[in-house]
Amino acid sequence: MSRKITFLTLFLWLMTVTFPVIAQQKADTTYTFRFVPQKDMFYVPWNGNDTELARLLECIENNKTTILDGRLPLLVDGYCNSLGSEAENLATAKIRANRVKSELIIRAEIKEENFITRNHATEGDFVTVRLTVPVKGTAATDAEARRKAEAEREAQRRADATAQADALRGKVISMSVKCGAQGRLYGSITSAEVAEQLKAQHGVAVDKRDIKCENIRAVGDVEIEVRLYKDISAKMVVHVEAAAVK
Numbered sequence: 001m002s003r004k005i006t007f008l009t010l011f012l013w014l015m016t017v018t019f020p021v022i023a024q025q026k027a028d029t030t031y032t033f034r035f036v037p038q039k040d041m042f043y044v045p046w047n048g049n050d051t052e053l054a055r056l057l058e059c060i061e062n063n064k065t066t067i068l069d070g071r072l073p074l075l076v077d078g079y080c081n082s083l084g085s086e087a088e089n090l091a092t093a094k095i096r097a098n099r100v101k102s103e104l105i106i107r108a109e110i111k112e113e114n115f116i117t118r119n120h121a122t123e124g125d126f127v128t129v130r131l132t133v134p135v136k137g138t139a140a141t142d143a144e145a146r147r148k149a150e151a152e153r154e155a156q157r158r159a160d161a162t163a164q165a166d167a168l169r170g171k172v173i174s175m176s177v178k179c180g181a182q183g184r185l186y187g188s189i190t191s192a193e194v195a196e197q198l199k200a201q202h203g204v205a206v207d208k209r210d211i212k213c214e215n216i217r218a219v220g221d222v223e224i225e226v227r228l229y230k231d232i233s234a235k236m237v238v239h240v241e242a243a244a245v246k
Helices: 002-024 049-062 064-068 086-108 138-169 190-201
Strands: 028-034 074-079 115-120 126-133 173-175 184-189 217-219 218-227 230-240
Touching: 028 049, 049 126, 064 126, 074 086, 086 115, 086 126, 086 138, 086 190, 115 138, 126 190, 138 218, 138 230, 173 184, 173 190, 184 230, 217 230
Parallel strands: 074 115, 173 230
Antiparallel strands: 028 126, 074 126, 184 217, 218 230
16 A cells, blocks of 8 residues: 555656646647738738737747747748639748738847748638747757757748749740841840749749849740749740730
8 A cells, every 4th residue: 555655656746847847848839810812911900810919929028038049930831822823822921921020020029030931822811920939958959959940941941942943833924025027126135024024923023133044135935044042943934925016
């Protein structure tokens, strides 16, 4: 009998010691913000967004030091599946995620580098923000947490760029311009103009320096390469046709 009591006492003591650590390891909270289908505006008072925002701001305030020094990133996932193409959905998901982040940057006084962002052309019309409060550790574990967070950011940047490249690869950018005899253009189409039409037609914004093509001087199809991130790119086609004479 005494042996059973001793075992029970030891079990209860172990639970008392370990339960707070287990609870802290599982402090993973997700906040969800709803968006109107096909729209990218973030309406705070709409559909419970105000309540979620208040809860999230309180959590950020309670962990602000850890967030600002890079040990507790905010994991932001933007979603959209209500538009016609994957590229449009990804572009709108990105805008939605940026609008939520802007709200947090202004209200909570945090920075862009405190976020890890992913965008998805699936599941619905919303943005989630997730925080995982880490167990307190030594300086070495804190440094490892920062390295891990940066590795996650890099992996996500590459994943987003790869998804965009897959969505754009082989797609066509159509341009109609004035031209003279034998289809020769008056002047040429520059990479800056191609970048402008890429954003207008496919919802993807890139710097003109990330578009690899010669100045286009005649009607027809021209293959170009769009660099989306470091070594990740997509080959597309610029289709140039003569504008109708009025």
